[in-house]
Amino acid sequence: MSHARKEYKDFMALAPEAYEVVLALGKVAAAAGIDKQLLELIKLRASQINGCAFCVQYHILQSESLGMSADKLNLVVVWREAPQFSPRERAALAWTEALTLLSGGVSDEVYAQASAEFSEKELAYLTSAVASINVWNRFGAAFRWTPPARQKPVGAAAS
Incomplete structure (x- = not known):
């Protein structure tokens, strides 16, 4: 079992800027709609x-x-084989994978698929969101942030 090297809250204090x-x-992609x-x-x-346990759990909870x-949520890891995803979601997931696994660049096919589902402006903001999560993943994986706990509903009995 791995242990946290620093926690998320420690990062906020160590490098606030x-x-x-x-x-x-x-936040910019959501603000852009x-x-x-x-x-x-x-x-x-x-x-x-990217193997960031903190971010996986955080975004499942979100x-x-x-x-x-x-x-x-359970099928994101195998989205190509799962019928639950719309063409727009598939384009976004393909774009995300291409930008996250950047070693081969972004193929013309993935660019065309993304461009068919997103305007130029939307694609720019989608790219900013992918860039942002990849930065967070680098911090979370490097410092092995402990994944956040699921919050109990208000009034739920302790178990």
């Missing part, structure tokens, strides 16, 4: 690829709070 910049970058559920899907997929189905 970096924290604020990455946090701000992460990109669907919040779609943004959570891409953040979850990038976090899976997705649930936005009403995303358990089926969709």
Whole structure:
């Protein structure tokens, strides 16, 4: 079992300027009108690829709070084989994977697929969201942040 080297809250205190910049970058796509559920899907997929346990759990919890189905969340890792994803979601997930696994660049096919589903402006903001989660993943994986706990509903009995 791995142990945390530093926790998320430690990062905020150690590098507040970096924290604020990455946090701000992460907010621009939603502010520009990109669907919040779609943004959570891409953040979850990038976090899976990058092996960031904190970010995987965080974005599962965020997705649930936005009403995303358990089926969709469970199948993000195999989205190509799962019928739950719309063409727009598939384009966003392919774009996310291409930008996260950048060693081969972004193929013309993936660019065409993304361009068919997103306007130029939307694609620019989607790219900013992918860039942001990849930065968070680097911090979370490097410092092995402990994944956040699921919050118990108010009034729930302790178990």
